[in-house]
Amino acid sequence: MNTLQMANTPDYDALLTLFDQYHTFALSTHIHPDGDAIGSELGLYFFLTRLGKSVKIFNTDVVPPNYRFLPLWEGIEGAHSVGTYRPEVLIVLDASTLERIGKGLSKTLLPIHSLVNIDHHATAEAFGDLNLIIPTASSTSEIVYKLIKHHESPICKACALCLYTGLMFDTGCFRHSNTTAETHQIAAELIGIGDFTPDEVYRNVYEQVPVAKMHLLSEVLRTLEITDDGKIASVYATQAMFRKTGTTADAVEGVVNQIQAIAGVEVALCVSEMTDRSTKVSLRSQEYVDVSQLAAEFQGGGHARAAGCRIAMPYPLAIAALVQASQRYIDPDHFRYGDCQKD
Numbered sequence: 001m002n003t004l005q006m007a008n009t010p011d012y013d014a015l016l017t018l019f020d021q022y023h024t025f026a027l028s029t030h031i032h033p034d035g036d037a038i039g040s041e042l043g044l045y046f047f048l049t050r051l052g053k054s055v056k057i058f059n060t061d062v063v064p065p066n067y068r069f070l071p072l073w074e075g076i077e078g079a080h081s082v083g084t085y086r087p088e089v090l091i092v093l094d095a096s097t098l099e100r101i102g103k104g105l106s107k108t109l110l111p112i113h114s115l116v117n118i119d120h121h122a123t124a125e126a127f128g129d130l131n132l133i134i135p136t137a138s139s140t141s142e143i144v145y146k147l148i149k150h151h152e153s154p155i156c157k158a159c160a161l162c163l164y165t166g167l168m169f170d171t172g173c174f175r176h177s178n179t180t181a182e183t184h185q186i187a188a189e190l191i192g193i194g195d196f197t198p199d200e201v202y203r204n205v206y207e208q209v210p211v212a213k214m215h216l217l218s219e220v221l222r223t224l225e226i227t228d229d230g231k232i233a234s235v236y237a238t239q240a241m242f243r244k245t246g247t248t249a250d251a252v253e254g255v256v257n258q259i260q261a262i263a264g265v266e267v268a269l270c271v272s273e274m275t276d277r278s279t280k281v282s283l284r285s286q287e288y289v290d291v292s293q294l295a296a297e298f299q300g301g302g303h304a305r306a307a308g309c310r311i312a313m314p315y316p317l318a319i320a321a322l323v324q325a326s327q328r329y330i331d332p333d334h335f336r337y338g339d340c341q342k343d
Ligand SMILES: [Mn+2]
Pocket: 036, 037, 094, 120, 139, 140, 170
């Protein structure tokens, strides 16, 4: 396998050469696609089509309603549409592993010539023939932005909106630790190009909450438990709660961020009981615990401040195991904002 993963000097040229060589491209991203997954796919779609390429997008899961303001989202096809279609190049975005595009799709969507992997996850596997993995990038959308800039091509208005949405989503609206001066500079440029305002993107992504999700949230928040030292907080959602509120495990997305916001909490856990009785876990940390390492102990992955895993245990046992593991990462002498004293 011709692996071209370069952490320090990303090899945009190798990918752009591939764009010169081939004509048909398929794009895909992870299951339960988020703003960065869809934003980076559509952003790259606009770039490739402007280069005159034939491009199709296949995702296992449908575009969530709050991303249906993005241009051409309706063009994203389901796994069943692949049929006998084979692109010359398959580009997988933001997925960490090939399997995360969906078990079925990872077996049926096969490129004739080359598999490309574009990602920013610290735990990303170099599964492609060509891998553009940049863990320091805020988002996969930022990598797509830099690729287009490297090509010295203009970014179209539609592309700017998609990449901005990905950047905004993966930085938690420019407040997570992956937000830098450069992130803001890129965002400013995209706002300047596009026909959108930041508040309108925010409202589309975050303020279209179905009332059923609010009812679920009230159930989930009632389960809050905090360790004696106040540093680890957990909540859970059960199948009974999903039935009662008419929701599914997807509705739990984002709840963990609210738990992480509790004063003094370093590690936040939100777990969901799945239909097969396994447990889906979202992890966040406030300041110093690397939750991607914690998730890796349970065969998961992600970023230092946001990660996830799936545990083949009933949820009460999974919570106990996670809290126990989290305790090893907690530094009892760490004081938040302690550096301010030295200024
Ligand atoms: Mn991402």
